[in-house]
Amino acid sequence: MTIEVKNLVKTFGSFRALDGVDLKVESGELVALLGPSGSGKTTLLRIVAGLDWPDAGEVLINGEDALAQGARERHVGFVFQHYALFRHMTVFENIAFGLRVQPRAVRKDEAAIRARVKELLDLVQLDWLSDRYPSQLSGGQRQRIALARALAIEPRILLLDEPFGALDAKVRKELRKWLRSLHHEINVTSIFVTHDQEEALEVANRVVVMDKGRIEQIGSPDDVYERPASAFVHGFIGESIELPVQVEGGVVRLGDRPLALAADGLAPGASRLFVRRHDMLVGPPGSGAFEAAVQHVRNFGPVQRAEVVLSGGRTIEIDAPRDKELRVGDAIGLEPRRYRIFAG
Amino acid sequence: MTMQIVHSGPVTSSDETVRAREALARDNLRTEPKAVRIAVIAIAIAFLSVFVVLPLVVVFAHAFAKGIAAYLAALAEPEALAAVRLTLLVAATSVGLNLVFGLVAAWAIAKFDFPGKTFLITLIDLPFSVSPVISGLVFVLLFGAQGYFGGWLRDHDIQILFAVPGIVLATTFVTFPFVARALIPLMQEQGTQEEEAAISLGASGLQTFFRVTLPNIKWGVLYGVLLCNARAMGEFGAVSVVSGHIRGETNTMPLLVEILYNEYQFVAAFAIASLLAVLALITLIAKTVLERHLDEGQGANDH
Amino acid sequence: MNGGLVSALAARRRTLPGFGLTMGLTLSWLSVIILIPLAGLFLKSLELSPEQFWNILTSRRTLNALRVSFGLAFAAACVNLVMGSIVVWALVRYRFPGRRLFDAIVDVPFALPTAVAGVALTALFAEKGWLGAPLAALGLKVAFTPVGIFVAMIFIGIPFVVRTVQPVLQDLDPEIEEAAGSLGASRWQTIIRVILPSLAPALLTGFALAFARAVGEYGSVIFIAGNLPNVSEIAPLLIVIRLSEFRYADATAIAVVMLVVSFVVIFAVNRLQRWAQSRIPAR
Numbered sequence: 001m002t003i004e005v006k007n008l009v010k011t012f013g014s015f016r017a018l019d020g021v022d023l024k025v026e027s028g029e030l031v032a033l034l035g036p037s038g039s040g041k042t043t044l045l046r047i048v049a050g051l052d053w054p055d056a057g058e059v060l061i062n063g064e065d066a067l068a069q070g071a072r073e074r075h076v077g078f079v080f081q082h083y084a085l086f087r088h089m090t091v092f093e094n095i096a097f098g099l100r101v102q103p104r105a106v107r108k109d110e111a112a113i114r115a116r117v118k119e120l121l122d123l124v125q126l127d128w129l130s131d132r133y134p135s136q137l138s139g140g141q142r143q144r145i146a147l148a149r150a151l152a153i154e155p156r157i158l159l160l161d162e163p164f165g166a167l168d169a170k171v172r173k174e175l176r177k178w179l180r181s182l183h184h185e186i187n188v189t190s191i192f193v194t195h196d197q198e199e200a201l202e203v204a205n206r207v208v209v210m211d212k213g214r215i216e217q218i219g220s221p222d223d224v225y226e227r228p229a230s231a232f233v234h235g236f237i238g239e240s241i242e243l244p245v246q247v248e249g250g251v252v253r254l255g256d257r258p259l260a261l262a263a264d265g266l267a268p269g270a271s272r273l274f275v276r277r278h279d280m281l282v283g284p285p286g287s288g289a290f291e292a293a294v295q296h297v298r299n300f301g302p303v304q305r306a307e308v309v310l311s312g313g314r315t316i317e318i319d320a321p322r323d324k325e326l327r328v329g330d331a332i333g334l335e336p337r338r339y340r341i342f343a344g
Numbered sequence: 345m346t347m348q349i350v351h352s353g354p355v356t357s358s359d360e361t362v363r364a365r366e367a368l369a370r371d372n373l374r375t376e377p378k379a380v381r382i383a384v385i386a387i388a389i390a391f392l393s394v395f396v397v398l399p400l401v402v403v404f405a406h407a408f409a410k411g412i413a414a415y416l417a418a419l420a421e422p423e424a425l426a427a428v429r430l431t432l433l434v435a436a437t438s439v440g441l442n443l444v445f446g447l448v449a450a451w452a453i454a455k456f457d458f459p460g461k462t463f464l465i466t467l468i469d470l471p472f473s474v475s476p477v478i479s480g481l482v483f484v485l486l487f488g489a490q491g492y493f494g495g496w497l498r499d500h501d502i503q504i505l506f507a508v509p510g511i512v513l514a515t516t517f518v519t520f521p522f523v524a525r526a527l528i529p530l531m532q533e534q535g536t537q538e539e540e541a542a543i544s545l546g547a548s549g550l551q552t553f554f555r556v557t558l559p560n561i562k563w564g565v566l567y568g569v570l571l572c573n574a575r576a577m578g579e580f581g582a583v584s585v586v587s588g589h590i591r592g593e594t595n596t597m598p599l600l601v602e603i604l605y606n607e608y609q610f611v612a613a614f615a616i617a618s619l620l621a622v623l624a625l626i627t628l629i630a631k632t633v634l635e636r637h638l639d640e641g642q643g644a645n646d647h
Numbered sequence: 648m649n650g651g652l653v654s655a656l657a658a659r660r661r662t663l664p665g666f667g668l669t670m671g672l673t674l675s676w677l678s679v680i681i682l683i684p685l686a687g688l689f690l691k692s693l694e695l696s697p698e699q700f701w702n703i704l705t706s707r708r709t710l711n712a713l714r715v716s717f718g719l720a721f722a723a724a725c726v727n728l729v730m731g732s733i734v735v736w737a738l739v740r741y742r743f744p745g746r747r748l749f750d751a752i753v754d755v756p757f758a759l760p761t762a763v764a765g766v767a768l769t770a771l772f773a774e775k776g777w778l779g780a781p782l783a784a785l786g787l788k789v790a791f792t793p794v795g796i797f798v799a800m801i802f803i804g805i806p807f808v809v810r811t812v813q814p815v816l817q818d819l820d821p822e823i824e825e826a827a828g829s830l831g832a833s834r835w836q837t838i839i840r841v842i843l844p845s846l847a848p849a850l851l852t853g854f855a856l857a858f859a860r861a862v863g864e865y866g867s868v869i870f871i872a873g874n875l876p877n878v879s880e881i882a883p884l885l886i887v888i889r890l891s892e893f894r895y896a897d898a899t900a901i902a903v904v905m906l907v908v909s910f911v912v913i914f915a916v917n918r919l920q921r922w923a924q925s926r927i928p929a930r
Contacts, residue, residue, distance in 0.1 A: 051373065051825050071373055071829045078829040084822035088844040098830035101840070153830055373828035373837075374740075374821055381741055388737035389749065391730045395802050396755045398777065399767035406770055445676045452669035464673075466917070470681055473909045475863025476761075477883035478902045481890065482684035485691050490895055492687055517680055540662045549664035578760025580866035585887060598762035598866070605766050605870065614770075617763040624758040631758075632751055 001062045001156045001189045002027050003048060008057035010043055010213075017043040018054065019213035025191060025206075030183045032204035033193045034224075036236070040213040041193045045159050048191065049078045061156060077155030077188070081162040083146040085134040091145050092130045095120055098153035120148040123182070140171040144178075151186070160192035164199060176203050197237045201225060209233050231342035234274040241280065241316045243273040245341065252341065255312045259289045261336070267343050275336040277319040278303065282326065288335030292316075294326050308332065403621045406614035418612035419619070426592045427600040427616065434508070434583075434596060435576040438515040442572050443565070446523025450561075451553070453524075454531030455539065465528065471520045479517045480585025483510055506588030511596065514582040519572045526568030530561055530638070563637040570634065574627040578620055685906075692903045695896055703900040708876050709885065713904065716882040719793060720861035723800035727857045728850060730801075731808025738809070739816045753809045756802055761866025768799050769870040791873030796881060799868045804857030811853035812846055819845055848923030852916050859912045863905060 003025040010018040018040045025031050033041035046052040048059055050071030059066040066074055085094050095117045099108055108116065121127040124144040134142055143163060150158060163179065164172040180203050183190055194200050200207045201221040209216045209224055209232075217229040228234035235242060246253040247268050252261045254273075261273075285291055295315070296307040303319040306326050310316060318334065320326060375381065408415050418424065449468065453461060471479065485491050487504040497504060504510045538560070542552040558565070580598040587594040595603065597616050604613035692700070703709060737743070738750050756764065772779040772789040782789055789795050819842065827837040843850075865883040873879040882901055889898040 049829055051829065071825070072831050072833065074829075075831075076829060078826070080822045080826060082820070082822060084820060084826040086823060086827075086841055086844075088847075097827070097832070097840070101827075101830065101832040101836045149826075149830065373834075374824050376834055384733055385737045385741055385743050387730075388734040389743075389745075391734060392749050392752055392805075394778065395798075395805060396752050398771055399764060399802070400755065400759070402767045402771045402777065403763060445673070448669045448676075449673040451665060452673050455663050456666045456670075458670075464677075466913075467677060467681065469913075470685070473859055473863075473913045474685075475865065475883050475902075475905055475909070477865045477886050478688070478863070478906060481886060481898060481902050482688045484890060485687050485895065485899065486684055488895070490893070492690075513680070517684065520680055536663060543662060543664070552663070553665075574758050578758075578763070580760060580762040580765075581883065584865075585890065598760050601762045601766060602870075610770075613766060617766055620760045620763045624755065624760065624763075627758045628751055628754055631754070 002060075003157055003189060003191065004058075004060040004063075005044070005048065006058040006060075008044065008047065008054045008059070010040075010047065010052065010054045016213050018047070018057075021057070021210075021213070021215055023208060023215060023218065025189060027189055028187050030180070030190045030192070030203065030205050032200035032207045033191060033210060034197060034200040034207055034237075035195065035210035035216075037195060038212075039210040041195075041210050042161055044210070045161055045191060045193050048157075049076045049159050050074045051078070075153060075156045077150030077153065077158040079143075079146050079150050079158070079160040079163055081165050083134070083142045083166075085142055085146060085149070087134050090131050090133055091121075091126070091137070092117055094134065094145060095149045095152050097149065116152060120152055123151070123185075124148045138171075139167045140175055143167065143175060147182075151188075155188065158188045158190040160190065162194060163192055164194070164196075172199070179203055201237075209236065211236070228274070228340060231272050231274065231344065234340055234342070239277050239319075241275045241277060241318070243275075243314065243316070245271050245273045247271050247341065247343075254290075254310070254314075257312060261289055261339065261341075263341070266341055269343060271341050271343050273339060273341050275339045277305075277317060279337040279339070280316075280318040280320075281335045281337050282318070282320045282324065283333045283335060285331045285333050287333035290334040292332050292334050294328055294330040294332060297326050297328060308334070310334075400621060400625075403614055403617050406610055407618040409614075410611050414611050415615050415618075418609075418615040421612065423592055423595070423600065424612070424616060427595050427597045428619075430508070430511075430594070431577050431596045431598075434511050434515050435573055437512045438519055438576045439569055439573050441516050442519055442523050443569055445520075446527055446568055446572075447565070449524045450527035450531050451557075454528050455536050468521050468524050471518055474518075476518060476579065476581025477585055479582035480514050483513050483517070483586050505586055506590065506594060508594070510586040511583050511594060514586045515576050515579050518579050518582050519576045522572035522575065523565070523568035526564050526571070527561055530564040531557070534560055563634055567631070567634045567638065570627055570630055574624060577623055688899060688902060688906070691895070691899045695900060699896065700900050703897050704904060708880070709882075709897070709901060711877040712880050712882040712885040713901070715793060715796065715878075715880060716862050716905075717908075719797050719881075720800055720858050720864075723797055723804055723861050724854050724858035726801050727804040727808050728854045731805065731812065731853060731857075732846075732850065734805075735809045735812045735816060739813060753806050756804075757806050761803070761864070762870075764802060764867035765799065765870035768802060768867065769795070772798060772871060790871050791879070793872075793879050795871035795873065796868050796879060799871050800861035800864060803864050803867050804861050807857040807860065808850065808853030811856065812849045815846055815849040816842075848919055851919055855912050855916045855919075859909045863909060 003023075005021055005023050008018050008021040009016075021040070021044060023044075033044060035041045043052060047054050048061075048066070050066065050069065053067070061074065061076075086097065089097065096113050099113045099116060102108070117130075118127065121130060124147060126141060126144055126148070129137060129141060129145070134145070137145065143166075147160075147163075160179075164175055167175065176199060179192075192203070201224075204221065206218065207221055207224045208218050211232045217224055217233045219227070219229075224233060225237055228237065231242075234240050243254055245259070247263055247266045249268070250263050252259045252263045252266075252271075252273070281288065291311040292308040294306050294308050298305050299322065300319070302322060304322055304326055305317060305319050307315060307317055326332070376384070453464060484505060486493055487497060487510065488494050489498070491505075504513070538556050539552050542556045543549075547555065577596075578598055579596075580602070583596055584599060584602070587596070587599060589595060589599060589603065591603075597620055601613050601616050601620070604610075604616065695703070704713075734749075734753065738746060738753075769790055770776055772782070772795060774780065774783045774788070774790065776790070779790055787794065789798055823841055823845070824837055827841045828834075832840065863883060865881070865887075868881055869884055872881060872884070874884060882905055886898045886901050889895070889901070
């Protein structure tokens, strides 16, 4: 099953939640929609599910026009951020719900429903909770039951809205691995929404980075981390140093100081230079593009994080390996191993 | 990519598919077809109109059936004026008593923890579940001629039943829970931190209450007093049992409505009734306004 | 050392002053106004032998009065359950002109003195009344018949179902309806299988409160009832009649039965609410 959206536009009053979004998800992929809150990622997910409707644009599921169908007909499994479990039903009845409400003609008999629910409870490894009510479950258990319920109807695609958003950090990490292996097992085309970059990079095959109703970049986790396509992506994913620079006649300047950085093909004008903290290599003074003085040092496991003042007065934070110890007051040179310059 | 659009046919937007989509767009899974919506609204409006609006309108229609002059004349009758006076007196006394009690009880229940708290709240709620007639009956059994204190009262020449004290007692009984019930949840929600801060800053108990607690609950107090007053002025069953229906002496406005109605003095009966109906409407409007204040107060506490 | 700890704890629990005073006043006032009078009623009933008690209750007129009060209150509460659900659905889920007004109007039966409601309903449904006339033409006599009692009981019960269900419906998580829909449930299935069960405790509570209120109702009923013994005489009226005949024992016995029933109803409502909360905790 593929999912394709074309030029999707959705406004809420004067707020443009989606501003012309194009995306194609291939069969069997596990795609993350990553972005800050208000970036439109949940709106996109809800439109694919049929819970919201776009002002313009197309949604195709397996090549068919999905907007011609309501949510009931789309056979989309949707896992809600707060699970939306039916509180008056046991775990078993929650999972069986989608099977019980099928039209009589195609409805399974009771034995088949029981077998299917049992199968799903085994799949999410919670068969022992069958007779409990949702209020008696932990957050992680509720999440897995919500997933089992969505899978019960054998959905064509699976959509998850901030699946781990309401869980504490430890449970979150466990469930990430679990979701990945579960997806491997069932292989349903899936999209999940998250604002947590680590989650997106760790779980998804592909990451879609969104901001202000637009897609900023689509790519593999490596792509979006190593080769950010825009200033926003660079700033949003990973920890970056951002410096305002000027590009003039093939020269990059920080303030009035020219930097020894290649500026081929850059448009002249005000730009922003991005460097990952750990991509700033420390050397003796004069060895790199920047001159700096160490102001403060703390050790973080394998790295030392140093607050340094660049000549010109700007303060940045860098992560350096622990082999060469930095001391407060050291004069150092900094050379960006990799960097990106974006206009604007 | 455009190939697929052409390929999948129905995507091309004929008027029909556009309309179908608009219908689906409206169906956001949380509403019903338009016909159902209209039917539900129509039934709700019809039901409320027949059972609530029409009875209200009837009161005023009958009150003014013979013109404004007859209406005003009915209200100017000494009997009517006496009933208004008695009603105001009884309401003021009962509301005052229950206001003090409500504040005291809410302080004890909301600001402290003790065993049996839920049970105590249930006891305070009790009058809500007692028939008004029984609320009057219990006082007849206590103070009536054959009652437990009847003999003693007669010996000391104290009149409770068929007199103002009886009416006040019965009214206080039926309006007992209103103020306390309005304040307890409000004060529980507000907790004790502000009061504890005031005490730690050296305020006395009464200073704390008047300067810290009362400003926080003033809308709740008004709300309780409002509902208490409406019920006090309008109480019929309990007062009817204890009053003795002595004209010009123990007739409150609701009792006078009954007497005039039974004497076929409809204009007069409905004229008094219209005053009570206006009281009810003012109460409802004030209640709506107060509820908005209370909601805002809660919102302020949440954030 | 231990004692110091205990008193420190006590001091911590009772930082605020006035517990003894306010609690004392509360209990005294509660006793004077509520507990002693109610205890008097039960004491009085103990003066009756079980046989006397039984004879009073099983006399034809008492039985009929209780039957009228309880039977019609039950029927009226059923009507309020259904109509209240429709009203609350319209008020919470739909937008229509006058919605706020109708929302406020729901409280009129709470606020309108019962005697006023009584004379108004009587005038409205009397044979020459605005509604009574057309209904009489259809062959339905309302005022001065049990139907009139039924109508008055519906009137006073209106706010209970609406006001208990309204907040629950308002707070109902919209996601559970979307979840049901995305799992393929039709709108009707969603309402029956998901929304209604979520509202059930509130609906039952509203029903019970409307019932309890209608059973004990006096003012709004007696004008329209006709008050024919054995036919359209309600139990509270019979109490008043027995009192005026100085048959205190009879009045007490009927009152005790009614009181016990309404206490049982309130107790059941409390249990129901607690049960519903334990199973479906508020989010």
